[in-house]
Amino acid sequence: MLKTYFPNQDFKALLFDFDGTVADTMPAHLGAWNKALNKYDLSLSREQHQAWAGRPTHRIVEMMNELHGTSINPQQFVAEKEVHYLASLNEVSTIASVMDVIKHYHRQIPMAIVTGSRRKIVELTMNQLNLQPYFDLLVCAEDYTQGKPAPDCFLLAANKFGTDPKDCLVFEDAVLGIQAAHTAGMDCLKVIEDFSLSHTR
Structure with a gap:
């Protein structure tokens, strides 16, 4: 397949x-x-959301504060946003092209989730979608300091697996994540708009 x-x-x-x-x-x-964001009279466009994808929520709040001259409390905002996200958890589904790869290589190659999201939210979403059995490792926002596009999260996963970074393959949908993978010295497949896979260089 790969x-x-x-x-x-x-x-x-x-x-x-x-x-x-x-x-x-x-x-x-x-x-x-x-x-x-509604209570602060702010909004986030789909394009901006995608451009910032991969960064932890609290860091995006800090960036929005800088951009708009606001003083939103990042920790408080994270908690409020998570309540809204969890209320819509039943609307979330898996991405078929990526799940095909995951199911194909399950029990053949070690697999990790490497994300800028908080562990609690990732675990709740994975439970909702019955994804837990497929993954040997979760690397979440709490596990590292420098978020994507820094390579730290991917290098941490490789280290935990005891694997050379060049022997790891990353799957990403966001520009910052792809940059992080390449900086880590890893090959990367991109999940593009129609959810098919594309080779990135």
Whole structure:
């Protein structure tokens, strides 16, 4: 299956971003953002949401404060946004092209979720979608300091697997995540708009 993209490579670990890559959560997250931002008379466009994808929520709040001259409390906002997101959890589904890969290589190659989202939210979403059995490792926002496009999260996953970064393959939908993967020295497949997979260089 992966030989279609990498005929001469045998990967020793598969690292998956979560939101917009394994699970089609982005509409639910964007809706939650805008419900939580409404009380501050602010909104987030789909384009801006996608451009910032991969960064932890609290960091995006800090960036919005800088952009709009506001003083939203990041921790409080994270809690408010999470309530709205969890209320729409039943609208979330998996992404078929990526799930095909996950099911195909399950029990053959170690697999990790590597995300900028908080562990609690990822675990609740994974439970909703019955994804827990497929993954050997979760690397979430609490586990590292420098978010994407820094390579730290992917390098941490490789280290936990005891795998050389060049032997890891990343699956990503966001520009920042793809940059992080390449900076980590890893190959990357992009989940594009129609949810098919595309080779990135």
